[in-house]
Structure formats: structure tokens, C-alpha cells
Amino acid sequence: MLAQVVRCKPLRTVRAPLPRVLSTFAILRQAHVLQLHHRHLSTTLTLFLPRDRHPTHLHNLLTNKYGFCPSCEAPYLLALPICAECGNIGVLPPRVNYFDLFELEKDPRRGAFDLDEKILKQMYLGMQKICHPDAWSTKSEEERKRAEDISSILNTAYSTLLTPLSRAQYILSQKGIDLMETDSLGQDHSEFLAQVLETRELLEGPLNFQELEAIRTRNDDRATYTVERLSQLFREGNWEQAREDAITLRYWQGIEDAVKERLSE
Amino acid sequence: MFRAALRSSVRPIAGPSVPRVPAVAQVVKRAYHEKVINHYESPRNVGSLNKNDPNVGTGLVGAPACGDVMKLQIMVDDEGIIKDVKFKTFGCGSAIASSSFVTEHIKGLSLEQAGQVKNTEIAKELSLPPVKLHCSMLAEDAIRAAIRDYKTKRSKLTATGPIPEAQPEVAMA
Numbered sequence: 329m330l331a332q333v334v335r336c337k338p339l340r341t342v343r344a345p346l347p348r349v350l351s352t353f354a355i356l357r358q359a360h361v362l363q364l365h366h367r368h369l370s371t372t373l374t375l376f377l378p379r380d381r382h383p384t385h386l387h388n389l390l391t392n393k394y395g396f397c398p399s400c401e402a403p404y405l406l407a408l409p410i411c412a413e414c415g416n417i418g419v420l421p422p423r424v425n426y427f428d429l430f431e432l433e434k435d436p437r438r439g440a441f442d443l444d445e446k447i448l449k450q451m452y453l454g455m456q457k458i459c460h461p462d463a464w465s466t467k468s469e470e471e472r473k474r475a476e477d478i479s480s481i482l483n484t485a486y487s488t489l490l491t492p493l494s495r496a497q498y499i500l501s502q503k504g505i506d507l508m509e510t511d512s513l514g515q516d517h518s519e520f521l522a523q524v525l526e527t528r529e530l531l532e533g534p535l536n537f538q539e540l541e542a543i544r545t546r547n548d549d550r551a552t553y554t555v556e557r558l559s560q561l562f563r564e565g566n567w568e569q570a571r572e573d574a575i576t577l578r579y580w581q582g583i584e585d586a587v588k589e590r591l592s593e
Numbered sequence: 594m595f596r597a598a599l600r601s602s603v604r605p606i607a608g609p610s611v612p613r614v615p616a617v618a619q620v621v622k623r624a625y626h627e628k629v630i631n632h633y634e635s636p637r638n639v640g641s642l643n644k645n646d647p648n649v650g651t652g653l654v655g656a657p658a659c660g661d662v663m664k665l666q667i668m669v670d671d672e673g674i675i676k677d678v679k680f681k682t683f684g685c686g687s688a689i690a691s692s693s694f695v696t697e698h699i700k701g702l703s704l705e706q707a708g709q710v711k712n713t714e715i716a717k718e719l720s721l722p723p724v725k726l727h728c729s730m731l732a733e734d735a736i737r738a739a740i741r742d743y744k745t746k747r748s749k750l751t752a753t754g755p756i757p758e759a760q761p762e763v764a765m766a
């Protein structure tokens with residue numbers, strides 16, 4: 329097993345301080361830089377893994393968690409079926425768990441909801457580089473198509489995990505809890521709905537820029553509070569209440585969209 | 594951090610929310626029934642009634658999947674006939690069309706008749722596509738909620754004595 333891992337070198341882990349240009353992101357100081365050389369694409373990928381995920385990634389590599397290339401039997405370096413050695417490209421199942429795909433903690437009780445958006449972005453960009461159309465333009469149509477499909481799944485996965493609302497909805501849907509189409513809020517939520525309606529009505533009326541910003545800030549505060557609550561609820565594994573709070577967040581998002589629409593006028 | 598996330602240019606992909614402005618253009622392309630477009634472009638009976646008026650019942654409902662909110666108010670006369678209906682809906686085109694249609698439909702009906710309006714009638718009349726059926730359901734829920742509110746108000750009033758004059762509304766946003 330180890331012999332196969334050795335085959336995937338040059339795999340270097342860099343524990344040195346981060347490049348200066350990145351140090352503006354304070355959060356990245358908490359990350360490890362992992363460089364993977366894609367011989368086939370002649371590129372070196374730089375991935376940023378959260379400090380506590382870094383050993384996991386190495387462990388995943390050593391235990392060949394990602395499986396092997398069916399063509400040359402080299403282990404895959406990431407959760408993508410693209411061989412860094414021979415360039416063989418497989419099919420990524422569309423229902424792959426998005427947290428697994430990006431090397432993120434996937435257990436909501438252990439903070440999957442609280443993911444670091446900057447690290448997510450770095451992983452996303454690194455992985456998109458691997459299946460970028462330019463890298464596959466000289467390949468067969470079949471291979472190009474596969475790379476495109478993987479790229480499209482990555483896009484969906486990224487935008488799903490990026491915002492707290494869609495992330496919460498995704499975690500809930502993985503638990504079999506959906507914000508059902510047919511559900512409606514009624515009497516028990518009248519106070520909340522009145523609050524939403526009041527803000528929406530306010531947004532219909534004449535407002536100057538300052539007033540709009542004030543509404544926006546108030547809405548941001550409410551949304552921040554809801555996200556904090558959601559974080560807590562996910563850690564507790566309180567799915568039903570988390571669903572309620574995700575709905576609340578959906579409404580704050582609606583208000584934010586309405587504010588943006590007004591601002592663009 | 595969150596502020597940036599909520600304001601991200603990436604629209605949340607979950608939930609079948611339809612952007613309000615482009616909805617009209619898309620509606621034409623997707624061949625929504627012309628009644629939907631008509632109600633969406635020139636909704637009937639938009640507005641508010643005085644919610645403190647003892648003759649007014651207010652229904653407030655929401656569709657969590659879309660983040661829609663719908664307010665429907667009925668004014669009922671002494672014979673139990675719905676004399677006036679007003680609505681305000683913040684949501685997608687189909688939700689607006691459904692509530693607009695419903696206000697026209699229930700005006701002049703008795704409370705009992707209005708309470709029997711089914712979402713299937715609304716959906717059929719507007720030829721809503723299956724993914725938008727919940728909008729008609731929302732409208733049905735709104736009627737029920739308004740009737741319930743009216744009845745609760747009346748039973749409270751009869752319990753406490755003679756019906757007072759309508760109080761002018763103070764803080765109406």
C-alpha cells in the first residue's frame with residue numbers, strides 16, 4: 329500500500345509560513361499548505377487545508393481512501409476521479425457528498441456548518457484548475473465531456489456550500505429533512521410573518537439610501553443571529569429546530585434580495 | 594463574515610425562488626398561462642384594510658420554500674358576505690397571481706362559500722405548472738386564515754359586549 333503512495337510523488341507538504349500575499353487572510357494562518365503535483369497536467373496545485381484536516385488528508389492518501397486509477401493503479405490524490413499520473417479521467421457521481429468532495433468536515437455535530445469559506449474557495453479553485461476545459465482541450469471528446477461534468481458538479485457543490493442558507497438546507501436534506509414545497513407557515517408564526525411583512529412593506533415605500541442601509545443592517549443583524557443559532561443547533565443535532573431556523577434565514581435572504589433590488593434601481 | 598455571505602453574488606441555489614423582475618420576461622418564454630401574466634402585471638385589489646376594524650379579518654401566511662409572504666384581508670358585512678378583499682404578496686409571480694385571482698373570486702361570497710375554495714380551483718383557473726402548486730395552496734391557506742381571524746375577533750367582541758366603532762389604525766407600515 330505504501331509503495332503505491334510513494335508512486336504518487338512528488339507530493340510535498342509545506343509547513344513553512346504562508347506566502348506573504350496570502351497573509352492578508354488571517355484565517356489562512358490556521359491552514360496548512362498542501363502542494364500536489366499533477367504531472368499529467370504539468371501543474372502544481374496548492375491546496376489550503378484547515379489545520380485539523382491536514383492530517384486527515386494525509387491519512388486519506390495513505391489509506392487510499394480515494395481509490396485508484398483504473399488505468400495505471402496510482403492512488404487518486406483528491407476526491408476527483410482524475411489521475412495525476414496518467415491523466416485517466418473517470419466519472420464523478422453527481423450525488424457525491426459535497427463536504428467530502430472538498431475535504432471538509434461533514435458531520436454537522438462537529439461543525440460542518442461552520443466551514444471556513446476561504447478554505448472552501450481555495451479548494452474549489454484548485455480542483456477547478458484540474459478539470460478546466462483548457463487542460464482538456466486536446467483530449468478526446470469523451471474526456472472533455474467528463475471534465476466538463478466534473479467541473480459542473482464542482483460549481484454546484486461550491487455554490488451550495490458557500491452561503492449559510494444553502495449550506496443549512498443541504499445539511500438538512502442530507503438528513504432527509506427538506507423545506508417542503510407544500511409546507512406553509514400559519515398561525516403559530518404570525519408574529520414572525522408580521523415582522524417580515526412589515527419590512528417588505530417598508531421596502532415598497534419611498535426610501536433614501538441611508539434608510540435602505542439601515543434596513544439592511546438591521547436585517548444583517550437578524551441574519552447573523554439566526555446563523556449563530558443554526559450553528560448551535562447543528563452542533564446539538566437538533567434537526568427540527570434547525571429546519572425552523574433555516575426557514576427564518578430564507579426570509580431574511582428574501583429581504584436582502586429585495587434591498588439589493590431597490591439599491592440597483 | 595456572514596454579512597458578506599448573505600450579500601454574496603451567488604444566489605442560493607436551493608429553493609425554487611424566481612427572481613421578481615426577470616419573472617415577467619421568463620414567464621412569457623416558459624409559456625405560463627396568460628391569466629397568470631395578466632394578474633401578475635396588473636394585480637387586482639392590492640392594498641390593506643384597517644386590521645383593527647371589527648369587520649375585517651386578516652390572514653397572514655408564508656411559504657418557507659420560497660420565502661414568500663402573503664397577507665389577505667376580508668371585510669365582512671352583517672350578513673356574513675365578503676364585501677371587500679385586499680391583499681399584499683411578496684413572492685414569485687405565481688404567488689402574486691394566485692392571491693390576486695383569489696381576491697376577485699371570493700368577493701361577494703359568504704364566509705362559508707369562501708372557506709370552501711380549494712387550491713385546485715385556483716391552480717386550474719390559472720393553469721399553474723406543478724412546481725407552482727404550492728402558490729395556490731398558499732392562497733387557500735390565506736383565505737382560511739383570514740376567515741379564522743375574523744371569526745375569532747367576532748367571538749371575542751360578542752363575549753365582551755357591543756361592537757365598538759372601528760378604531761383608526763395608528764401604526765400601519
